[in-house]
Amino acid sequence: MPPQHRSPSWHTAELELIRRIRLRTSRSVDVILGIGDDCALLRPRPGEEIAVTTDLSIDGRHFRLGWHPPESVGHRTLARGLSDLAAMGARPLAAFVSLSLPRELVRTSTRARSSRAGSKSGPWIQRFYDGLLALATQCKTPLAGGDLAESPLALADIVLVGAVPRGHALLRSAARPGDHIYVTGALGGSAAGLAKLAEISKSKTRPPLGLPAKWAPLLQPHLYPHPRLAQGQWLRRHKIAVAIDLSDGLSTDLAHICEESNVAAELTASAIPIAIGATLEQALHGGEDYELLFTARPAQRVPRSIAGVPITQIGRILPPQHRSHPITMLMSDGAQPLAPQGWQHFA
C-alpha cells in the first residue's frame, strides 16, 4: 500500500507488528533471508523442485469473525496451505501471509467479540498470529514475509512454498484401474464441528468470553485441523504416486482424481471412517477435513497407520465410465452413483 494511503497510527501499528512477528519467526536452513528485505531468499536442496500453493480465507466465506476464535483463523489459514504441500509429498520451505483487516481488528481487544475458553485477550491480529505461528513452529515452517493493509473486509491470503525431489511429487493424474483407494484419519469431523459451532454461536446462552470447553473435542477438527505433512512425505518416499488433500469433501476431491486420471471409482460406504459426532453425509461431502486421499497399486504394501494416523482402504479405482458420474457407492442395499457435493461454506 502506498504510504499516502496509510494513517500514521496504522503505519506505526504495522511496523510494530512486523517487528514483533520477526522476533517470533523460527530460523531455517532453507530460508537464507527472511522478513526484513525486499524479498525473501529461499535455497532448496540440489535435485529438488519447488511446490507453490496459495489460498484465500475470507470473513463470511471461509470463517466468521463472530464464530471463529482469531487463533483458529490463523491456524486454519496456514493449515490450508500446508495441507496442499502434504498432498504433493512436499516439505515446507516457507510461508507468506498477507492480511487485509478492518482497523478495529488491528488495534482493539476483541475479548467480547470472539474467543475460546481460557484464551488470552489482545488485538485480533495478535491472536491470529498466535494461532498461525504455533502451527508454523509445529510444522517447522518459517514465516518469511507478507503484507498488511486496512480494508472493510477481513481477508487472509497465504502462500506456501515447499520442496520435493525432482519428478517425485504426488499427483492427481496417475491413478490406474485396479488401484486401491485409501484415506488418512477420519472424515466429517470438520463439518460436524462447524455445525456445532454454528449452533453455539447462534444460541443466546453462549458465554460472552468463549466457546464452552465441553465442546472442544467436537470443535477441534474444524477449528484446529492438522495437515498431514508426515503422511504425505511417507507416501512419496514409498513410491505412492497419487494423492489429494480433502479440502472440498471426499465426493468432490475423489472426482478430481477421476477427472485428472481419466478413471472411475467405487467406494464402500461401510468402510469409510467417520469422525466421532459426524454423519456419513458429512464424511462424504463435508470439506475441510484436510486428510489425505491416495491410491496405491494392489501389490503395494500400505500400513494400518502412518506416523500415528490410521489408514483405511475405502474403495478401488475402475476403468473410465460415465463422465458425469465417475463415482459409485456400494451401500448395504446396492450400488448408486455418488454426485460430487463439496461443502459450500455458509451457503
Ligand SMILES: [Mg+2]
Ligand atoms: Mg489441495
